[in-house]
Amino acid sequence: MAILRTLLASLAVLLAGCGALGAASRGFQAFTTETARRIAVYRHPVDVPPVVLQTQSGASIDFSSLRGKWLLVDFIYTRCPSYCRAVGSEFAQLQDRLAGPIAQHKVELLSISIDPDRDTPSQLAAYLQRSRDRGRGWLAARPLGRDGLRELQRAFGITVIADAFGGYTHNAAVHLVDPRGRLVEIFDLGNPEPVWQAVEQRMLQ
Amino acid sequence: MRGTRLSARIALLALLALLALATPLVKHALETSMAAQMLLQLPLLIGVGVLLSRALPHGVLARIAPWNQLGITGLVMASVAIAFWMLPRMLDASVAEPLVCVAKYLSLPLLAGLPFAISWPRMGFIVRGVFLLELIATFFRLGRLYLISPQRLCNLYLLDDQQRLGQYMLAIGAVMLLGVAGKLLWGRFDTLAQCGAAANGAR
Numbered sequence: 001m002a003i004l005r006t007l008l009a010s011l012a013v014l015l016a017g018c019g020a021l022g023a024a025s026r027g028f029q030a031f032t033t034e035t036a037r038r039i040a041v042y043r044h045p046v047d048v049p050p051v052v053l054q055t056q057s058g059a060s061i062d063f064s065s066l067r068g069k070w071l072l073v074d075f076i077y078t079r080c081p082s083y084c085r086a087v088g089s090e091f092a093q094l095q096d097r098l099a100g101p102i103a104q105h106k107v108e109l110l111s112i113s114i115d116p117d118r119d120t121p122s123q124l125a126a127y128l129q130r131s132r133d134r135g136r137g138w139l140a141a142r143p144l145g146r147d148g149l150r151e152l153q154r155a156f157g158i159t160v161i162a163d164a165f166g167g168y169t170h171n172a173a174v175h176l177v178d179p180r181g182r183l184v185e186i187f188d189l190g191n192p193e194p195v196w197q198a199v200e201q202r203m204l205q
Numbered sequence: 206m207r208g209t210r211l212s213a214r215i216a217l218l219a220l221l222a223l224l225a226l227a228t229p230l231v232k233h234a235l236e237t238s239m240a241a242q243m244l245l246q247l248p249l250l251i252g253v254g255v256l257l258s259r260a261l262p263h264g265v266l267a268r269i270a271p272w273n274q275l276g277i278t279g280l281v282m283a284s285v286a287i288a289f290w291m292l293p294r295m296l297d298a299s300v301a302e303p304l305v306c307v308a309k310y311l312s313l314p315l316l317a318g319l320p321f322a323i324s325w326p327r328m329g330f331i332v333r334g335v336f337l338l339e340l341i342a343t344f345f346r347l348g349r350l351y352l353i354s355p356q357r358l359c360n361l362y363l364l365d366d367q368q369r370l371g372q373y374m375l376a377i378g379a380v381m382l383l384g385v386a387g388k389l390l391w392g393r394f395d396t397l398a399q400c401g402a403a404a405n406g407a408r
Contacts, residue, residue: 006274010281017285024292033297033360159297159360171360 034171037157038186045182048155051148053112053141056124060144063152064181070107070199071177072098074189075158076140077115077168078127087172088131090192094174095134097196102137107199109138114160114168116142116149156183178202209262216260219314223253227310236300239351239362240370244377247290250310251283254318261323269323275332276324283321286312291347293358300361341381348374 022028030036050064072094076084091109101107111127113119119127124140143149153160160170174195176185184202187195225231226249235246273279289295290309298305328336352371357364 002271002274005272006277009272009278013278013282013285017282017289021285021289021292024289024295030294032293032358036294159301161361161363163363164365169357169363171357 033157033159034173037171038173041157041183041186045178045184046155048177048181048183049151051152052144053139053148054121054144055139055141056121056128058121061141066108066110066177067181068179069105070101070179070203071110072107072195072199073110073112073156073175073177073183075114075156075170075172076111076127077113078119078123079115080167081165085131087189088127090174090189091138092132092134093192094196095136095138097192098199099134099136101199101203106203107137111138111140112152113140113142114149114153114158114170116144176202212260212262214260216257219253219257219260222256223250223310223314226250226253232306238369239296239359239366240373242296242300243291243370244373247287247313250313251287251318251321254314254316254320255322256318257314258319258322261319266323270327273320273324273327275329276327277332279320279324280328280332280336283317283324286316290317296359297361337381337385341378341385344374344378344381348372348378 025031026036026039030039048063050062052060052062054060072091074087074091076087088111091111095102095109098107102109111124113124119142121142124142128138128140143152152158156175158170160168163169172189174187174189174192175183176187176195176198178184185198187198226235226246235241235249290299290313295305295309299309300306325333348371350371351358351367351374354367355364358367
């Protein structure tokens with residue numbers, strides 16, 4: 001009975017294939033690397049490595065010294081033209097909306113440079129100014145050493161590629177790091193409301 | 206009757222082709238853009254499997270045949286394998302993660318090209334028709350998706366790269382559609398059946 005055998009074999013192949021597709025797409029939810037990254041982080045928080053950062057004031061801080069606060073992290077480069085302006089202004093909005101917890105040192109915003117060679121402290125300070133920083137609770141920093149950036153990229157799942165204009169493109173998002181130093185949630189850019197809602201909700205827990 | 210020596214030569218040729226595609230220079234060139242990966246790397250790896258099928262001994266083919274009537278099993282296997290490697294996530298991972306890349310370079314020839322080449326001569330007119338129309342529809346669906354999606358689907362590729370792939374896929378889909386339409390209008394249907402019989406007889 002060749003037709004029965006064929007049916008059986010086809011079904012087996014189809015089942016195995018669906019298993020593989022399901023596993024690769026995290027149960028048919030994540031067809032892109034970006035969605036997969038967000039689901040993975042939400043389910044299994046990732047420890048942020050203790051990388052040394054240099055801030056806009058020139059001071060060096062260890063990522064682990066930021067523990068005890070909720071951190072909102074984005075990745076930037078200061079030469080970025082139009083698109084990143086929007087990112088900067090979104091962080092300014094979050095700074096306004098979360099002014100209360102920021103004043104109580106419960107929340108801090110952190111913009112990390114993906115172009116540490118060019119983003120000197122003065123460039124970072126200028127970036128904050130351009131982005132209408134209110135001067136409280138927002139650090140712009142560059143990882144020191146090539147490995148520092150690579151370690152952060154690996155932990156956060158950031159892929160940086162060169163674009164046609166000498167700049168960079170990367171999977172931009174807002175990353176929430178909890179007071180224990182774990183990356184716990186990732187949000188879309190362009191919609192700050194769910195971000196501050198999540199922060200306020202998590203602070204209550 | 207196919208000689209074993211010829212089979213061995215073809216298998217060696219397929220292996221060499223695979224190794225050539227795996228050399229850093231070629232691999233890098235095939236991964237520089239989303240279009241190159243989807244429209245060159247994937248088909249070339251499938252092609253290695255098609256080549257390899259020419260080296261299969263008759264005994265093996267005869268043993269597979271009862272499990273592969275009308276080429277259905279092979280078609281299902283190839284379709285699933287190709288769909289898997291077309292996931293945007295896998296386009297990224299096969300470049301960024303060496304193990305995934307090895308899996309891709311082995312599975313596309315063995316689980317897509319090889320079963321497809323074995324099965325194509327066994328497919329009847331209807332199975333071929335369904336396959337071709339579904340293939341064309343996939344090119345149109347994905348092409349449109351890549352063209353209109355405001356978001357990058359791959360972290361490794363730029364948005365304009367994705368849109369260019371969309372344009373190429375729509376164009377290829379249109380060409381294939383015209384080809385099938387031409388066949389339907391001016392082709393002789395009995396030739397398909399004969400062609401299948403001839404292919405089977407030649408084996």
